[in-house]
Amino acid sequence: MDQKQEHSGAPNTGKRSRKGDGGRRRRRKSQKSAKPEQKKQRPEHKHPQIVVPRVQEPVPVCAICNKPIEAIAQAICGPEPNSFNHFDCVLRKIADDEHLQPHQKVSYIGRGTFAVIETDSEGKFVIIKRIPYESPETFAGMKRYVEEQKR
Numbered sequence: 001m002d003q004k005q006e007h008s009g010a011p012n013t014g015k016r017s018r019k020g021d022g023g024r025r026r027r028r029k030s031q032k033s034a035k036p037e038q039k040k041q042r043p044e045h046k047h048p049q050i051v052v053p054r055v056q057e058p059v060p061v062c063a064i065c066n067k068p069i070e071a072i073a074q075a076i077c078g079p080e081p082n083s084f085n086h087f088d089c090v091l092r093k094i095a096d097d098e099h100l101q102p103h104q105k106v107s108y109i110g111r112g113t114f115a116v117i118e119t120d121s122e123g124k125f126v127i128i129k130r131i132p133y134e135s136p137e138t139f140a141g142m143k144r145y146v147e148e149q150k151r
Contacts, residue, residue: 058146064089072146076112077138084142090114094131104128112139 059068060075063083069075075084087108094114095106104118107125112134115127 060084062086062089064093075142077134077142079133079135079138081138081141082145090133094133098129098131106131112136 058072059070060072061067062069062075062085063078063080064085067086069084069086074087076087076090077083078085091106091108091114094116098106098116100106100116101118104116107115107117109115109127109130112132114131114133116129116131117125117127120126
């Protein structure tokens, strides 16, 4: 008994066709005929160059450690007007002044206010004491000072 193979009209390459590929075959590029790809160059657009002025940050001195504050973003105003402090120096100072227990910490809670906190038995933070440090007026003064230094 001879089995006949149906001829679909496409040349038999010895490869099985996958169902649904529509009989299309992808040709492989031979390495001999492959040309090195050239980068397509975009047309150059003539845009005016934007000049961004360099902002010189003020470098105030910390009222607690007497070292310069290199980045004004790391500073917080002191209780007195025109006094600046390192944020970390304020944390250490409050921790020393408050005589913290081993399970207590000092944390910044926003709007110039620090707090002594501890965790309860459920793991939630409990504020033991609020410590206002930076008033809205001193913060506004700091903003004015920084803006004046930019000019």
